[in-house]
Structure formats: C-alpha cells, structure tokens
Amino acid sequence: MKPIISVEGLGKKYVIRHEGQTHYKSLREEIFQLPKKLFRRQDNKEEFWALKDLNFEVMPGDRIGIVGHNGAGKSTLLKILSRITEPTAGRVHLRGRVASLLEVGTGFHSELTGRENIFLNAAILGMSRFEVNKKFDEIVDFAGVERFLDTPVKRYSSGMYVRLAFAVAASLDPEILIVDEVLAVGDMDFQKKCIRKMEEVSSEKGKTVLLVSHQLHFVNKLCNRAILFGNGCVLAEGSASEITDKYLADRSEQVKKGDIVVRDKDSDFPFLRKVILSASDGTSLTSCTSHTELVLSCKISPGKLPKNKQYQILWFIKNESDDVVTASASETMHDFSVNSSIENVLCIIKLDPLPIGSYYFRIVLHVPGADNFDDVDAVLPFSVIRQAYGSQNLGSSHDYSAKLFLKNQWKIQ
Template identity: 50%
Template sequence: MSPIIEIRNLGKQYKLTPSQPYMALRDVISGSFRNILRTDKKQTELFWALQAINLDIEQGERIGIIGRNGAGKSTLLKIISRITPPTTGSAIIRGRVGSLLEVGTGFHPELTGRENIYLNGSILGLKKVEINRQLDAIVDFSGVEKFIDSPLKHFSSGMQLRLAFSVAAHLEPEILMIDEVLAVGDIEFQKKCLGKMEEVSKTGGRTILFVSHNLNFISALCNKAILLKDGRLVNLGSPKEVVSEYLNSVIKKGVNKDWGINPPGNNIVQLRMVQLISSDGETKENFDVNESVGIQMNYEVLQNGHILWLGHNIYNQEGLNIFDTHNVDSPYYNQPSEKGCYSAIAWIPANFLNTGSYFVSTAIFNHAQKIVHLHERDVLFFTVNEVFEGVTARGMSPGDFPGIIRPILKWETVKLK
C-alpha cells in the first residue's frame, strides 16, 4: 500500500519585508512615485522556512515533530493542511486531514456551548450528521454538561479549552495534526487527552502528526519522530533516539556539560563545566515547581586583574527570554579576579518559574568594558513540573495556571471594618 502522506522535495519560501507582511495602499502609491524617481529598489530578503523535505508516512503512524522555534515545524503542518501553499515540491495526502493548529478555532463567545460544538465541528471538517451522532460523547468528554446551553462567554478559559479539545478529539479524519494543544490545561485533562489520542490512533488506524515542545509527550504518544533544524529534516527515527539527538545536538547537552580539553573562553578566562543541581546538591534536570533550581558554573581564571561578570540567560520553551541574571550579590562581582578555579551557583527560587521547559545560556563578560569572554548558548536544559503536594502558587485552584512565571507573592490582607 502506498504511504498515506508522500512528501517530495517540499519547500516554502517567505519574503522578509522590513516592516509588516501586508502592505498599505499608501506605501504602494508613494512607493511607485519613488521608484520613478530612483532606480535602486528596496531589497526584500528571501528566507526558506522549509527546504528539501522528503518524507513518507504510513497509515497509523504517530509522528512527533521536534525542533526549536523557527525550525519549520508549524510551516510543515500548515502546508500539509493546505493553509498555505508550498513554494517548491509536492505532497500527496491519501485521506482526509483534520487540523488542530489551535483548539477552539472559530469559537464565538455569544453562541452557546452546544452551538459552538456544531460551528467548531464543521470548521474542523465534521459533517452535521457526524456531529449529531457524536454530540453526547463530545459533551460527556468535555465535562461541562451543566453549562452546555449557556453562552460561551460565561465559560472559564479552562472550560472553553475542555470543550474545544473534546470536539477535536472526536474528529474522524484519517490524518490528525496537532500543534501544541497539550501545552495548556490541567494535568488530569492532559492525561485524559493523551489516553484518548492513543486510543484513536491505535484502534482507528488514525495517523497523527504532533508538534510539541514537550518532549515527554512526544516520547509517550508517538512511535516515530522527526527532527527539523533550520527548515531541513535532519533525523527520522524512534522518539527516544530523536529526542536524545535533539537534546545533544540542538541543545548540546541537558543537565551537565563538561568541556574537558576544549573549553570555551580565551586566555583570560575559560568555562570548565556547567550543571543543574537541586538544593541538596544532586545533579538533575526535572525539577518540581516548588523546588529551587541551581545553575552551577565552574570556570578558571588564567590572568590576574581582570574584572569578570558572570551571567545566565533563561529562555522558556517558546524561546522567550524570561530573565537574565548576573552575579551582582557576589563578593567577587566587579572586583579584579585572581588566577584560579572558581565555582558559582545561581539559585532560581522555588515557586518562581511556571511549569514548562527551560534553556540556559551562560556568559562571562564585562559590559562596562564591552568585552564578552565567552557566551555559550543553550548549554543546559531543564523542566519544571507540576506537583500536587506542598505549597505552590496555584493554591487550591484547579485547571490551567497561566502566566510566564508563577511566583508566590506576599499578600498583606487586613480587615478594615
């Protein structure tokens, strides 16, 4: 049997215009005047989001797509789901495609839950008879029966998400594409969704393409994974193998990095080793949300008298720079260093980061002198996980706990009357 998806030499090129992708009529009109006057045309930069992708996917396979931001993961799904056309190559899709690039697409706050099921279902490609048949199952799975006939604007965001995922989980296309759906929602619901997805792909022979930054989900759900890097397919294999290549090559290393004989740096200072440690000194990469994360760097100063600043950049899984930290409260800060080996640990407090995956970049520099002795990107990788025991910023509240960070703040409440 021929593969359900055949991708041949697929590529997608975008034009990078200096400002926005769309134009203003004003600019076109004024621009054409300018072009008459001047012959030098503004150069638009071309950029390949995807290049030379060849891939066969058999029916029933669950493919995880891994890669850093901008590697082309979403572009690939968008081409297969026909949202955007490719620039080169072709793809043959032998089956209906259900795309779930974001749950709840087309949800309207003024319509009731039930009405939104019909609307969203038909947008996702379900026929009305199929929705009729599945309605009870959809409502049941979502767990929002009581509110199903009230307008969606009265639903909490968690309830909207449950409803949306529930519709999506009952899609019956041969190929289902999912992009980052499970990044939100509470743990219980995520487990339910994972179970459902495993069930549909195993019993229904459904083919699933799954894009996520959450490597645990990829390993749990998929039977194959592909790794994209700068728009090219660099590896295809078992999730375990591809995930570890991703961690090794793209992120270089996870929990500990020891450079041995080839350390980054110069003849003034060299970085010997970085690692992640818990408060009891154990090297690890999976931290609980109510645990402090220690980033340790060992470095060797080779010349006396230089003023060295130490710093880390912390990025979340979307590539957002959450914060930078410098060793400002250390006695060595802004002092001339003596030759020798040093170890510095930066502690990210417990109950500060939200759950998710994080990357650490490390630098030794002096901003005042505009010198960067070394700046190693993505040297460490760790995850922060939900816990249900102990004190967390979530307190008693169930469901998705939004926000980039999740600190416990000091609340001063007094009774006034």
C-alpha cells in the first residue's frame, strides 16, 4: 500500500528584515531619505528556516497528531500540505483530496450570510453545487447555527465561525482532513462532536486525519500515531501516548527549577532583572495547597526608559501540558523614573480554586505603545496537592478544561 502523504527533504525558508527603531517621520523626511534607501545595501536581513529537511510518510487511515512548542514549524507544515504556501526545498506527494481547517473564518466573507458562506466555502474546497445541496441540511445540523443561517457571519462569535467551517470541511468527504488548533475555540460539546466526526471519518471511511493541538488529551484520544516537532525538524515519531509522554518529559526538563530567576544584561529597554516566588505563609512551594497564597515579586530594571513612561506586567500560569490555566495583568503603572535603579512589583495570588497538579509561570514586562517586551517562560515551578476536609477532597487533577480566575492583588514597593 502506498502512503497517502509522502514528505521528502521538505524545507521552508523565510527572510526576516530587521528595521531599526525609528520614530514616525513626516512626508518631507521620507522624501529626503528616499535616495539613501535606494542605494543603501540591504544587510539587515536574516534567513530563518521554519522547516528543515523533513522526511516522513503517512499511510491511508492513519490519525496523526502533530505536537511541539510554539514556533516549532507545525502550522507551516500544514500550510504547505494544504497548498497555501510553497516549500523552499523538497517535495510533498498527496494522493487524495485535501480539506483543511487552519484558521477561524478561512474561506468566509464577513458580509455574506451563513447560508451564502456555506456555498462559497464549499466551492473553494472543491465541492459542486449539487454536492452542497445534497449535504446542506447535514452541514447546518452539525454546525448548530440554523437560527442564524441568514445572518451575516460578521455577527457570529468565533465559536460559531469554527462550527460552521468545520461542518463544511468535514462534509467534503476528503481523503485527507487537516485540522489546526482552531478546535480549541469551540465549547466542550462541540469539541467532542468534532472528535467523534474525525473518528468516524478515519475508522469507518478509511480517511486520513492530521491534527495539530496543544491539548494532548485530544491527541491521545483521537490519534493512533504522533510526530514531535522542534525547531523545524522531526524529533520523534511513534504511538500517540509515547510521543505525548516524551513531549511532557522534555517540557518538564525545560522548566527552570527553583523559586528565583536572576537575569543581568546590558539593555536600554526595561527588563525583568529578578523574579521571585514565595508562599506568604511560609509553606514549601513543593507541597502547597489550594488555600496557599503565593507572592510573586518582579524586580524591574528600567534601562533608559523616559520618565513617567507607562509599563505593565502580565503573568500566566501553565500546566504540565503547556496550556494556560489562568492569567492576570497589572493595571498600567506610571512614574517609572530613570532615577530609580530597580522597581519592585508584587502580586499576591490566591490559589483557590486551582486544581491539584504541577504548574509553572510565564511572566511578561510590556510597555504600551512599544514593540519591545521582556518575556521569561517556563520558570518558577510549583505544585498544588490535595487537601482533605472530612470526607470532601478539594481539587481534581483532571480538571484543566476551563480557564480559571484567581484572586490577586498588585502592589508597588
């Protein structure tokens, strides 16, 4: 049996142009500098290989999960397989019709109604009008948008967009179905419906499914094989459970241990010099309960930021699957003067109702209106353990589906 997808020596290169920081210029300044731009050597370019020498095969009926960190090259691969972009090197053999769902609203026109977009999107995917008429009721029923069928889709929520787009793509009856992370937009009931549909397409009709997702329980449930991506290369192939376990293990190794991160660099722009995580009640962070209060301390070096410039700190708590469980942003703060060598910002975080499990932080320092920001990820790991009250156990190690709000309070010292 021939593979339905063959990837041989595949590579994709992008050229990144680095423009220096410039202020907004008047038309007169632009005109006077035009001759310099025309004759200046363009040395401020960098080549970036999003994919490098990929080689793998997919057999008919396989359900392949593609996992990896952000920027690993997963979405670039899917765009090449969907013929949205051309590869720089290598080649791809596709032996069958492809239906892809890569971005919310792809193939939709915002001014057209849901009914009109079904015909438009289906035509883009290669369906005839006869096929659409035959499957129209099935598409509408699956998407659950019958009440809004004659409403312009610009008034649809992102979840309604995805439901309608997936319903059209799945009805194409393709040999290859490619789905990116967009299913995360839908609610849990719709996600389950999509998984059942993809299982049906693969097992009953023998079609091939490629799924990119950071939600590893999707990959384990749906896929029989998985591919681990990293830095544009295939790092490992195997069963879905083997690859997701390896991804989690690699991710755990990347998390910087310890409750203090110290950084020292020469920067004109503000940066996070030190971040410290502690428990306000003195409890060890390796065994804190959901009733523990954490104190996140961020010491900021101002660089050469002008006086009274605004800035903001954001933190994200991620679980072992690299999913963001909860997040918070400080109010925009003022009077960050160059006269102060370091400014210390505290955030007191109440962990209730964070479920039991292992977590870590991502912390971002942002200056509104500026392109630059400082970002530290995979730091300050901590664990929440079960705490019993009588016969009731608080927390669930499997309850990662919903985004949580944790009470928190910001202070400047």
